Amino acid sequence: MKKIFGRPKSMTDKPFHYCPGCGHGIVHRLIGEVIDELGIQDRTIGVPPVGCAVIMYHYFNIDMTEAPHGRTPAVATGIKRVHPDKVVFTYQGDGDLAAIGTGEIIHAANRGERITTIFVNNTVYGMTGGQMAPTTLLSQKTTTTPLGRDARLIGYPIKISEMLAITDGSIYIERVAVNKPANIIKAKKAIKKAFQVQLEDMGFSMVEVLSQCPVNLGMTPQKAAEWIDNTLIKTYPLGVIKDKSGE
Amino acid sequence: MAEKVLMCGNGAVGEGAIQAGCRHYFGYPITPQNELTAYMAERLGELGGVFIQSESELAAINMVFGASAAGARAMTSSSSPGISLKQEGISYIAGAELPCVIVNVMRAGPGLGDITPSQADYFQAVKGGGHGDYRLITIGPASVQELYDWTARAFYLADKYRNPVMILGDGFLGQMMEPLEIRKIKELKLPPKTWALTGAKDRSANVIRTLMLKVGELEAHNKKIQNKYKRIEKELVEYETVLTDGADIILVAYGMCARICKESVFLLRKEGIKAGLIRPITLWPYPSAIIRKISNHVRYILTVEMSAGQMVEDVKLAVLGRCPVHFYGRMGGGVPTSEEIVNRIKELEAKGQKGTKKREYR
């Protein structure tokens, strides 16, 4: 019998620890497939975040190092400058990248650091139990915005991809989602392209992935997936935000 | 013959790093260590190394984290407020057992303080500084030559023990000019860095982490690094003694203060007071044993620092009450003079410390 579907060889057979319906597992798998397809498993180095994906290194057969909360792009910069011929990617949540680590990501992008960032935006801090993230929507309820996010008190959802796109060092930035098969296919294409931009030594590339955290959104996995389509993409529209790779 | 040049202490640190094969430097400007940042930019430019002026100290230390994880000899430098910011990364690097060299050219604090020399970051350097149970190998050089020699050696020690090493100087040392002999660095053999991140080619994946969630795993890891610290304490202690044989009174000081104290010892000897000096060179591991030994035979010890009194606590711990330990300190940029120290001793003599009996403890 011919095998037509299996686990990417760049991934281990450890079962994910993520909650049912969580998007992290899907994003991991897409990264694994892309690494396989590009044939770069033996020269890819990953830097997981502090957040639900902190133990991501259990799931991949590639070299990886931890980084302090938000400093992932700085750690990746150090690695990439030592090994310019290797493929270095970071994986960050919205708390990690859009709050504590805003400085590091803006400057890595602006330096045109030859790294690829996978930015998982699920609008909450998952790991620490559902607090507000900078990406939390207006009137969205979290444990630290029990009455819903109020712009007068805590400002507006931050659009990181658009912000980073204005740095000259960023080459390719796209926002995708992993809430349904059609979007997942597009997400994989974007991730692959982001890695290719690095392989061609062009500059910084990032894919923002809208992802579901059913547990902290207080929804069923199904509802969370629908919520992305009906609500989340109104604030964070999908699509290519910047692409200078053809220039 | 080795090349001899006139150089400032900050430059000497940079050249020591270059000679030790450091080709990756990440830093953020702060006085009084800016000459070092500039020196690295220039030399690494010439040599085709990597120099990044980072956006912050947080980023700089984490770039060092990445570069070290990738197997390179990496360095960062800063001064007090910047070192405070680096503590997060230092704790991670120590926890992950990664080698690197961190330079602190101390200035006076707390807070923004001022840019004058100080030794007030001693606690922060030798007691941990960041969160968790860890130690930095901490070196307190006292001359431009020593800054060069010890920075070069620091890279070797960092690799040998897989531990961050801190060069702890001060603004005075960093900026003063002295003749420097650029000696060739003799590299001793080290095991290959099989743990480094180089891409999992023809081997299983390498993972660097400090998160240990399995029951007992973190405690085992902590025990392992504590055992390493014990080994370092056994193998690495270094200090200098000046006229300690038969001395009545001992001064203990490190770095710039030790140089000043050396002169005080000679002044005191001229007046018939039998003073000597112990200068710790490794500040962690601390030369407790020699201080303990000598405390059996002297009337008292005077510790001199450019701080409100930090290392004096380690002296007291070494002495454990065998003899009185006194303190003389200047802070906020004040630098003690040799005369001030002599006067402090005379004060103590007048107060009757003279009469304290010699004791023998076993």
Ligand SMILES: Cc1ncc(C[n+]2csc(CCOP(=O)(O)OP(=O)(O)O)c2C)c(N)n1
């Ligand atoms: C310096 C520091 N501050 C706070 C924390 C606690 N912390 C761990 S994960 C996290 C939030 C992660 O949220 P996000 O990046 O959105 O990732 P998610 O868990 O949602 O995937 C926080 C605040 C920490 N580990 N370190």
Ligand code: SF4
């Ligand atoms: S808390 Fe949210 S982000 Fe974290 S694993 Fe669960 S569903 Fe996923």
